[in-house]
Structure formats: structure tokens, C-alpha cells
Amino acid sequence: MRRVVGVVAAGLGTFLLVSGLLLRFYVAGHVVKFPLNEYRVTTLAGTGVTYFSPSLLKDVTGATIRVTRTIKGDVASGTASRAVWTQFSYSFDVTNGVAYQARTQRSAFDRRTGALFACCGETAGSYTGRQAGLAFTWPIGTKQQSYQIFDTTLLKPLEVQFDGQATTDGLPTYRFVERVPAQRFGKQQLPSSLVGLHGQPTVTLDEYYQATNTYWVDPVTGAVVNVNENQKITLRDSGGVQRLVLFQGNLPMTPASVQSSVNADRNRRAGIEAITLTIPLGLGVAGVVFLAVGSWLALWRRESGDAPAAAEYAMADTAF
Amino acid sequence: MTRLLIAIIIGAVLAVGGSVLTATYLTGATNSTPANAPLYNYGTG
Numbered sequence: 001m002r003r004v005v006g007v008v009a010a011g012l013g014t015f016l017l018v019s020g021l022l023l024r025f026y027v028a029g030h031v032v033k034f035p036l037n038e039y040r041v042t043t044l045a046g047t048g049v050t051y052f053s054p055s056l057l058k059d060v061t062g063a064t065i066r067v068t069r070t071i072k073g074d075v076a077s078g079t080a081s082r083a084v085w086t087q088f089s090y091s092f093d094v095t096n097g098v099a100y101q102a103r104t105q106r107s108a109f110d111r112r113t114g115a116l117f118a119c120c121g122e123t124a125g126s127y128t129g130r131q132a133g134l135a136f137t138w139p140i141g142t143k144q145q146s147y148q149i150f151d152t153t154l155l156k157p158l159e160v161q162f163d164g165q166a167t168t169d170g171l172p173t174y175r176f177v178e179r180v181p182a183q184r185f186g187k188q189q190l191p192s193s194l195v196g197l198h199g200q201p202t203v204t205l206d207e208y209y210q211a212t213n214t215y216w217v218d219p220v221t222g223a224v225v226n227v228n229e230n231q232k233i234t235l236r237d238s239g240g241v242q243r244l245v246l247f248q249g250n251l252p253m254t255p256a257s258v259q260s261s262v263n264a265d266r267n268r269r270a271g272i273e274a275i276t277l278t279i280p281l282g283l284g285v286a287g288v289v290f291l292a293v294g295s296w297l298a299l300w301r302r303e304s305g306d307a308p309a310a311a312e313y314a315m316a317d318t319a320f
Numbered sequence: 321m322t323r324l325l326i327a328i329i330i331g332a333v334l335a336v337g338g339s340v341l342t343a344t345y346l347t348g349a350t351n352s353t354p355a356n357a358p359l360y361n362y363g364t365g
Binding site for chain 2: 003006007008010011012013014015016017018021022023026029030031080278291294297298
């Protein structure tokens with residue numbers, strides 16, 4: 001009887017041990033990645049924002065701007081290694097009750113590293129060229145190092161630097177900062193009267209963009225759980241003199257959105273930690289114990305005074 | 321000894337099969353249609 005129990009325990013122990021190893025090194029690789037079916041809505045809101053309203057055709061100052069971002073996964077375009085998400089970003093002037101801007105970004109990225117690559121109809125506004133760097137997520141297992149992020153205004157990857165550890169609503173996060181010094185990224189032709197220039201009906205001015213964007217990232221999941229965008233877009237003449245402010249403001253994520261992002265991330269984080277650490281460790285320890293005890297029970301023979309057990313062992317081996 | 325080896329092999333085979341099924345099931349859970357969410361009326365919130 002002791003030998004039967006030992007054999008069963010050894011089989012069970014092997015099952016648990018191998019399951020633990022495969023869960024960590026096989027199942028986790030298939031499962032721990034960004035989902036294809038992502039759906040989330042986040043909101044940024046800034047007060048005292050200055051911008052030029054295309055609909056009102058005038059400068060607006062002291063406005064409260066609410067930016068609502070909806071990310072939705074395109075499941076049909078995804079694969080085992082690639083996800084395609086689309087973000088619709090809508091900016092609304094709450095103070096004056098007018099829309100400010102609507103933009104769409106569609107990007108394909110690696111489901112573990114978050115790195116963008118060309119695949120299937122990527123866009124950033126009207127731009128349809130190559131995207132590179134990171135966009136919606138940081139890598140699963142984000143490190144304390146600099147990364148490249150795709151800037152949708154300059155339409156190129158820019159460095160975003162690790163700026164320290166932080167706690168976001170109780171969640172340990174890494175803080176990254178993207179610092180963009182003022183740089184020209186386009187031109188705009190507009191009526192001279194709008195910028196106080198006279199003598200010709202229209203004038204072409206250079207568009208300049210500068211920003212300090214801060215991201216708080218859960219290093220385990222790679223999810224951005226908080227963001228603060230401080231941006232300034234201006235029109236300057238050929239002499240570099242600022243003629244018009246197209247946008248200037250600080251847009252932090254609303255506390256409700258931060259809380260919502262953290263809550264969603266906690267579930268994902270718990271899942272990743274369970275499948276990569278907790279469960280494999282538990283299975284492995286239990287497996288080793290069962291295997292060791294089972295093997296001992298199955299193989300152990302008393303040196304003396306246990307003739308019945310020795311006989312049972314001999315008979316069992318003979319039977320096979 | 322032979323019975324012990326057979327038990328170990330059976331345990332390992334069951335673990336491999338279970339892991340493949342688990343991976344297939346859990347992968348499918350993240351590949352489904354995006355979850356339904358309340359429509360957001362832009363500009364009203």
C-alpha cells in the first residue's frame with residue numbers, strides 16, 4: 001500500500017512540477033502580452049488653456065479643455081504577436097462649448113515590447129507614413145532606461161527618459177519624461193490680419209512645437225496609468241518672432257481617469273504576477289515535495305524486519 | 321522502480337497536455353471582440 005501511494009504521489013509531483021515549469025516558460029509566453037481586444041476611455045483636463053479657435057477665428061484664453069481618448073483594439077488585424085489599436089482623441093472647450101480638435105491614431109505594435117512597426121493602415125491624423133518607437137503602451141517588464149516614443153505632432157520617435165520611481169494611487173510606477181525643445185515642424189498660411197501683419201493678404205508662418213510630457217508606467221504590465229501633457233504650439237515668422245499661439249496649456253489626466261486606469265491595471269498586474277511567479281512557484285514547490293516523498297515511499301526498503309514490504313516491492317517489480 | 325518511472329512519465333505527459341490546453345484557452349480570452357462599453361457622448365462629460 002505504501003508503495004502504491006508513493007508511486008501516485010510521485011506521478012502527481014511530476015505533474016505539478018512540470019506544470020509549474022511550463023506555466024512559467026511556455027504558457028506565460030503565449031498569454032502575457034497586450035490584448036487584441038483593448039477598450040478603454042481616459043480623460044485629460046486642463047484649465048487656463050490658451051488656443052486659437054478655428055471655429056471662432058480668434059484667440060481663446062483661460063479655457064478649460066477636456067480631452068477624451070478612446071482606445072479600441074482592431075481584433076481582425078491582430079495576430080499572435082501583433083496588436084492593432086486605434087485611438088480617437090477628442091478635445092472640447094468646456095468654457096466656450098466648442099470643439100477644439102479631433103484626431104485619430106492607428107498603430108500596430110509588438111504584443112510584448114509595445115514597439116511600433118508597419119503593418120496595416122497605420123495613421124496619425126492625416127499622416128500615413130512609418131511609425132516607430134512606442135505609442136499606447138510601454139514594454140511588459142519596463143526597465144529603468146530611456147525609450148523612444150512616437151510623437152504624433154512631430155511624426156517621429158523622440159527620446160523619453162526615465163525620471164524615477166513613483167506611486168500612482170498606491171501602485172508602484174516608473175515616471176518617464178519626454179522633453180521637446182521648441183522645434184519647427186510645419187508651415188501654415190493664414191490671413192495676415194490674424195497675426196497683425198499688413199501689406200499682403202496672406203502670410204506663411206512656421207509652426208513650432210515644444211512640450212514636456214510625463215508618463216507614469218506600471219513596469220510589470222507596461223500600461224500607462226497616468227499622463228501629463230504640457231504643450232505649446234506657436235506660429236513664428238522667418239525671424240523667429242512668435243506671431244500666434246495655436247495652443248498652450250497643461251493637460252493632466254483627471255483623478256477619476258487615473259483611478260480607473262490603476263484599477264484596470266491592478267487586475268492585469270495580478271494576472272501577470274500569478275502566471276509568471278505565484279502559481280509556478282507554488283506548483284514547483286508542491287511538485288518537488290510530492291515527487292521526493294513519493295519516490296522515497298516507492299523505493300524505500302527497510303534494512304531489516306520488514307520482510308512483507310520487501311516482498312511486496314519484489315513482486316511489484318516482477319509484475320512489470 | 322518501473323512503476324515509478326511510468327508514473328513520472330504519465331505525470332509529465334499530462335502536464336504538457338494541460339499546459340497546451342491552458343495556453344490555448346487563455347490566449348483566446350484576449351483575442352475576442354472588444355468588450356462592450358457604454359457609448360460616450362463627446363463634449364457632454
